[in-house]
Structure formats: C-alpha cells, structure tokens
Amino acid sequence: MARQSSALIYLFGADRAALALTGQQLAVFGFEVQSFDRVAELLAAMHSASPFAVLVDTVGADVIAQLETQIPLIKRLAHGPIFMAISGEPVSRQIALMRLGVTDFVNRPLDIQKLVARLDQQLDQSAPEPYRVLVVDDSDAMLKWLELTLGRAGMQVHKTHDPLDVLLLLERHKPEIVILDVYMPEYEGDEMARIIRQQPRFDGVPIVFLSTETNRPRQLMARSMGGDDFLVKNMPPEELVAVVSMTCERYRRLRQWMTRDSLTLLLNHTTLIESLETAVPRAVREQDVLSFVMIDIDHFKNINDQYGHMAGDHVIQSLARLLRLGLPPGALVGRYGGEEFAIVLPGVAPLHAAHLIDALRQRFAAFPQGAEKVATFYASFSAGVAPLQPGQSAQQLVEAADLALYDAKARGRNQVLLYSATGSPSGAQGK
Numbered sequence: 001m002a003r004q005s006s007a008l009i010y011l012f013g014a015d016r017a018a019l020a021l022t023g024q025q026l027a028v029f030g031f032e033v034q035s036f037d038r039v040a041e042l043l044a045a046m047h048s049a050s051p052f053a054v055l056v057d058t059v060g061a062d063v064i065a066q067l068e069t070q071i072p073l074i075k076r077l078a079h080g081p082i083f084m085a086i087s088g089e090p091v092s093r094q095i096a097l098m099r100l101g102v103t104d105f106v107n108r109p110l111d112i113q114k115l116v117a118r119l120d121q122q123l124d125q126s127a128p129e130p131y132r133v134l135v136v137d138d139s140d141a142m143l144k145w146l147e148l149t150l151g152r153a154g155m156q157v158h159k160t161h162d163p164l165d166v167l168l169l170l171e172r173h174k175p176e177i178v179i180l181d182v183y184m185p186e187y188e189g190d191e192m193a194r195i196i197r198q199q200p201r202f203d204g205v206p207i208v209f210l211s212t213e214t215n216r217p218r219q220l221m222a223r224s225m226g227g228d229d230f231l232v233k234n235m236p237p238e239e240l241v242a243v244v245s246m247t248c249e250r251y252r253r254l255r256q257w258m259t260r261d262s263l264t265l266l267l268n269h270t271t272l273i274e275s276l277e278t279a280v281p282r283a284v285r286e287q288d289v290l291s292f293v294m295i296d297i298d299h300f301k302n303i304n305d306q307y308g309h310m311a312g313d314h315v316i317q318s319l320a321r322l323l324r325l326g327l328p329p330g331a332l333v334g335r336y337g338g339e340e341f342a343i344v345l346p347g348v349a350p351l352h353a354a355h356l357i358d359a360l361r362q363r364f365a366a367f368p369q370g371a372e373k374v375a376t377f378y379a380s381f382s383a384g385v386a387p388l389q390p391g392q393s394a395q396q397l398v399e400a401a402d403l404a405l406y407d408a409k410a411r412g413r414n415q416v417l418l419y420s421a422t423g424s425p426s427g428a429q430g431k
C-alpha cells in the first residue's frame, strides 16, 4: 500500500503558474506540496506516496467534462479528502461532483488562511490519537480480557496487577482513564483512588471502579473516595468500550480546554512550562540534548495599529500553524504570551534548532499576510535559541533563550540568535 504522509498535498490543475503559487503559499504553513497538470502523473504519484489531501483546481468547460472521468480515478487511490476549487458552480453541479468523489469545495480565488484552517480540521479528524487506558486488577485473566477488549477497539492499554505501580504508570503513560479493581489483596481500589486524587496533576483523570460489587451504598462510598463511575465485571464488551470511550473523550476535551490556547490551539503558557519542567530532568537522565526557543513577532503593535486587531490575530494564527506543522515530531510548541511563542525541542542540538527555526523564519517572512478588506502585508519574527547546559534549571533555560531573543531584537529583528554564555550571541542566523 502507498505510504501516507500527513503533510503531503497533491495539487492538480491545468494552470501551472496558479498551482505553483498555491503550492508556495501552502508550503509556508508546513505542507509538502507537489503539483500535476496531467492526471496520469497524479495517479502514478498517488500509487507510490499517498497524500493527506488532493486539491483539484481546474478551470474551463473542456476540462469539466474530463473531470467526470478523472475524479473517480483519483477517489479510488485517495485515502483522504479531495478538495475542489470552484467559482460560482451551481449546487446541482456541486452535488454531481460530490457523488463522483469530491469531499470539500473551496472558493476561487483561494483564501489560503481559510484553506489551511479546513485542512487542519481534516488533519485533526484523520489522525485521532488512540485513547490511553490504565487498568489495575489483581487477576491476570481480567487484565487480559480488558486489554483485548479495549485494544480491539483501538485503545492503547497499559496494565498492572500491582496497585503500587499506579503513580509511576500515570506519570509515564498519561492515561485518560484509570480502571481500578475494587478488591485487591493488599490495597483496595478506593484507597488507590484517594492516593491518586492527592496528586494535583492527576486530580482530573477519570477513575472508574470495576467490581462484582452491586451493593449500592458500597458503590457510593467508593465514588465519594474519588471515583467517577462504577462498572460491574461481567458487563458486555461493547458496553465497556462505550463507557470507556465516552469517559476518555470527555476528559480529552476538558484537557484541551485547560491546556490549549484557544486562538492557536497550541499549548498554553502554564502547560508549556510544565512540559519544559518535565523535559529538562528527562534530558539530564537520558544524557540527551535539548534546545529551548523563544519567538516574538516583530513590531506587532504596528501591525495591530495599521491593519487592525483581527489582521493581528491572523498573523498569530499563521505563525502558530507554521510552528505546528513545520517542526519535528516531539517538539512541544506553546503560545507563551500575546505575540510570543516558545518551543521545547527534546533531542535537538542547538545549532540544528537554530537552523530549523531560521528556515521557518524565512518562510514566515515571505508569506503574504492579510485579513478580509485589508491590504496584503508581510510580518517577521525574531527568535532566541538556548541549549540546555549542565546543571541548568528550566527557569534558567527560559532566561537564556529570552536573552538571545532580546539580542535578536536589538540587532534589528527578523533573525534567530543562539544564546552564548559569554554574552556575545553566536551562531547567528541573519536576515
């Protein structure tokens, strides 16, 4: 089967110049784009590397007739959405195209920000992370049954028969639900729930008790100890899957609301700092490199003053998307404050980090910004990169990156500087 890449987009159309422009604009947001003006070439490419999405942008009556044979061929090979750029197509024609396989329509001339928002939405839906479940039960048979039933439903199950492992496993796997056996030889489920609830960082994780217990007062007692639900052990598998899925989904939404910034969907300030505080000791333990980056959009006050607050918000969102899609897996990206961003790069050496950020700086500076009824303009950012040094705390690392950012601003902005302990920034990436 063809390999599917989450950021790969194929453009198909007759106008090479228009495709090239769209390709350039999508590349700014971290998408990898390839353009085709012949359907045979597009199909051949789809055979070898399946894109996340296909965008068909074809004008002219002669090609419309051809599309009726081409779209079904594209659909047969597509694993993701097929977008089509249209201008004033009647609804009946749109329905006919949908029946052939088109999943989404976008209006011509293309509004790249809106297109990217739609693509982002599809990306989030196309790659749902499996729910993470922790099960604690002294019976191996019960653990196996839970693992098999929930695993078959696509969940990631971690299991233990030792209640004393619970805190360690919570820390390691960040489960979105804990299923606790009520009666275990040495410790009872409600006692474990109370221990879990003592830790503020696990305070919200749903705990569901699993027992043969049908005694209502006993169930209520267990729930008063910090459990969220009570399941009986011989319940049908589909009921178990439904309850666990709903509980995980609710917790995931709540977490998203608590940990993400609503404008950009990046990690919020508190969560980013917490992630850094976890990543620093881990890097020390594993003797691995780690880089921390602070980014600030240049002259952002002027952008707001000149083009309006909404255009300013669009600039923030476009940089957020670029950072979300343009950094290696494992990067933790957060909105640090208004027009400030911060990135934790575990396993990335400082020079490599500076190069990565500088490539994004160039793409961002080349991207035409704007909002409805606002003239096109360009924005830029400055960044400071600091490597984790021996004995350094998370707070000191933030201060080092902030100093390098301050220097990048002082030296004229639109540049990336590497922090140097001697006070003179090194490894500068220029304009």
Ligand SMILES: Nc1nc2c(ncn2[C@@H]2O[C@H](COP(=O)(O)OP(=O)(O)OP(=O)(O)O)[C@@H](O)[C@H]2O)c(=O)[nH]1
Pocket: 296, 297, 298, 299, 300, 301, 302, 304, 308, 309, 310, 311, 312, 313, 316, 337, 338, 339, 409, 413
């Ligand atoms: N549109 C918009 N503006 C914001 C948001 N958060 C903060 N700001 C504005 O961002 C501006 C930040 O300006 P400053 O910190 O003075 O610096 P600057 O103009 O970016 O200039 P330099 O950092 O010196 O290049 C302020 O005017 C804030 O009101 C936001 O969410 N949306």
